[in-house]
Amino acid sequence: MAQARGSGLRALGLAFLFAFGAALVLGPVPLRPWALAEDPAAWPILWELRLPRALLAALVGAALALAGALLQALLRNPLADPALLGVSGGAALGAATVLSLGAGALVSSLALVPVAGAAFLGALFAVALVLRLGRRGAQLDLSGVLLAGVAINTLCGAGVGLLMMLSGDGGLRSITFWLFGSLAQAHWLSPLPLLITLPPVLLLTRSWGQALDQYQLGDREAAHHGLAVGHLQRQGLLIATLLTALAVAVAGIIGFLGLMVPQGLVRAFGPSHRHRLPQAALAGATLLLLADLLARLLLAPAELPVGMLTALLGGPFFLWLLRRQLNRGSEDGA
Amino acid sequence: MTLKGAALTLHGVSLAGPREPRLKDLSVTLPRGQRLLLAGPNGAGKSSLLDVLSGDVAPNEGNLLWGPEAPERWADRRAYLPQRNALAHPFSAAEVVALAGVSTEAAQHYLEELGIEAWGSQPYPTLSGGLRRLVHCARVLAQLDRLAPEHGWGFFDEPLANLDWRFAGRVLTALGRRADAGYGLLLAAHELNLALPWAEQVLLLKAGQGEAFGTPETVLTPERLATHWGVRGRFEAKPGGGRLVLDGFVGAP
Numbered sequence: 001m002a003q004a005r006g007s008g009l010r011a012l013g014l015a016f017l018f019a020f021g022a023a024l025v026l027g028p029v030p031l032r033p034w035a036l037a038e039d040p041a042a043w044p045i046l047w048e049l050r051l052p053r054a055l056l057a058a059l060v061g062a063a064l065a066l067a068g069a070l071l072q073a074l075l076r077n078p079l080a081d082p083a084l085l086g087v088s089g090g091a092a093l094g095a096a097t098v099l100s101l102g103a104g105a106l107v108s109s110l111a112l113v114p115v116a117g118a119a120f121l122g123a124l125f126a127v128a129l130v131l132r133l134g135r136r137g138a139q140l141d142l143s144g145v146l147l148a149g150v151a152i153n154t155l156c157g158a159g160v161g162l163l164m165m166l167s168g169d170g171g172l173r174s175i176t177f178w179l180f181g182s183l184a185q186a187h188w189l190s191p192l193p194l195l196i197t198l199p200p201v202l203l204l205t206r207s208w209g210q211a212l213d214q215y216q217l218g219d220r221e222a223a224h225h226g227l228a229v230g231h232l233q234r235q236g237l238l239i240a241t242l243l244t245a246l247a248v249a250v251a252g253i254i255g256f257l258g259l260m261v262p263q264g265l266v267r268a269f270g271p272s273h274r275h276r277l278p279q280a281a282l283a284g285a286t287l288l289l290l291a292d293l294l295a296r297l298l299l300a301p302a303e304l305p306v307g308m309l310t311a312l313l314g315g316p317f318f319l320w321l322l323r324r325q326l327n328r329g330s331e332d333g334a
Numbered sequence: 335m336t337l338k339g340a341a342l343t344l345h346g347v348s349l350a351g352p353r354e355p356r357l358k359d360l361s362v363t364l365p366r367g368q369r370l371l372l373a374g375p376n377g378a379g380k381s382s383l384l385d386v387l388s389g390d391v392a393p394n395e396g397n398l399l400w401g402p403e404a405p406e407r408w409a410d411r412r413a414y415l416p417q418r419n420a421l422a423h424p425f426s427a428a429e430v431v432a433l434a435g436v437s438t439e440a441a442q443h444y445l446e447e448l449g450i451e452a453w454g455s456q457p458y459p460t461l462s463g464g465l466r467r468l469v470h471c472a473r474v475l476a477q478l479d480r481l482a483p484e485h486g487w488g489f490f491d492e493p494l495a496n497l498d499w500r501f502a503g504r505v506l507t508a509l510g511r512r513a514d515a516g517y518g519l520l521l522a523a524h525e526l527n528l529a530l531p532w533a534e535q536v537l538l539l540k541a542g543q544g545e546a547f548g549t550p551e552t553v554l555t556p557e558r559l560a561t562h563w564g565v566r567g568r569f570e571a572k573p574g575g576g577r578l579v580l581d582g583f584v585g586a587p
Contacts, residue, residue: 076422214433218420220390225434225477226409271424271457 068258256314
């Protein structure tokens with residue numbers, strides 16, 4: 001039974017601390033924590049490279065997994081993911097537009113604000129489009145939503161590519177950055193937008209467990225139990241969009257994290273949403289820290305974009321899940 | 335037993351439909367604390383009436399009178415089992431019942447009441463159609479029990495469909511128990527041979543209009559059985575239930 005499994009937050013918290021520590025210590029140049037004082041080269045590596053990058057990985061991972069958990073719950077669709085639905089693509093196109101207009105020339109701290117704002121607008125637009133195109137009658141249709149997401153992703157990807165080519169500076173390189181997100185550009189300012197946003201989001205959603213559970217009954221029956229369905233939908237979608245946009249603005253598109261983490265949590269801790277959102281935040285942070293560690297180590301001293309790694313892991317997972325879902329649909333018959 | 339709380343009165347309720355109105359100028363007073371059966375052939379407007387009573391749909395004309403002390407929130411006034419359920423999330427059966435806001439132990443209790451406790455920990459999507467319906471029925475019973483008997487109404491749209499006799503009997507017993515406790519209770523069903531002996535009063539709908547409201551034998555006359563359902567038969571009243579005696583279809587040898 002699900003209740004016997006507990007919240008799992010302690011175990012997930014420990015795993016997160018472990019991953020964070022590993023991200024600080026391991027790398028092309030391994031650091032020995034006990035020898036930091038004697039090694040003058042170690043401090044700059046830790047303070048200027050590893051720490052901001054680990055912080056960024058944790059925040060981006062938490063944001064994407066939380067957004068994925070919200071989208072899966074609110075669309076009642078285990079295949080939902082911010083990148084698959086085109087939300088990340090919309091955010092990337094928004095951010096790339098502002099950058100190609102020359103915001104990149106601003107001091108990097110100032111550029112973050114318009115870039116994040118444009119990413120949010122682009123993501124909102126993508127969400128609205130997916131919800132509109134994926135509707136069949138009054139109901140959201142699983143395949144409709146996914147196909148709309150595919151189309152929006154393709155369009156946004158092409159748009160980003162075009163903008164980067166036209167703006168000339170480092171064209172191909174920055175296309176790769178947006179389409180396969182990376183944490184390599186982390187500096188002390190990049191974690192800031194999510195650092196400000198995540199705590200209030202976790203606070204606001206801390207008692208959403210029961211509501212998200214009831215919501216699974218369907219709009220009508222959830223309302224019979226007194227749930228304010230429309231309110232929950234709007235708030236949840238807005239939060240998921242905002243978190244995705246801020247993650248994309250600082251790290252590009254990192255796909256499949258929002259898909260894999262909530263689905264893994266369902267298998268580990270049961271279907272209830274009671275602790276799902278904090279669980280997702282912790283597990284997402286841990287997973288992206290570890291993925292980024294791999295991305296840094298696999299080809300050291302070169303490194304993979306971490307988004308490429310999550311896509312390599314997540315793609316097959318998605319196909320497996322899709323197959324299961326389609327099989328289940330045909331068993332149900334009606 | 336003295337009943338507290340007001341009856342539910344419908345006053346000239348009409349609901350528009352795509353061609354014909356779904357409900358036409360329906361006026362009736364539904365007493366609480368009685369086993370009320372909502373009967374009528376397919377398309378008579380039973381589900382439309384339950385939708386209106388549940389607040390899912392606002393009537394185009396007329397109004398509902400819930401009584402002066404009725405709670406503000408619809409969720410405190412009624413529990414509703416609609417005809418179809420959309421749930422696909424892999425909750426266990428007991429977790430589905432717990433969505434009514436009860437503990438998982440209490441949820442198990444409701445599954446027992448309907449005789450399906452053995453499936454309590456099985457994932458809902460893997461259950462058969464009839465069992466899924468029973469799980470939702472248990473959930474709505476749990477919600478009904480959380481309401482105050484003097485204000486609460488339970489509306490059940492075809493909970494007996496696709497159930498074998500044993501489970502249908504369990505459902506009818508559970509619903510009767512709520513009516514005896516003073517709750518308002520309205521059951522829509524096509525299984526007249528099972529539901530009529532259970533019912534104290536029958537509201538008969540025909541083409542969106544209230545045709546008759548009264549005891550089973552006054553409402554289910556041989557003429558109505560023939561014109562509305564196309565069967566030869568009659569209802570024999572007996573203390574403690576009575577029975578429906580059917581003798582083939584009209585026109586058949």
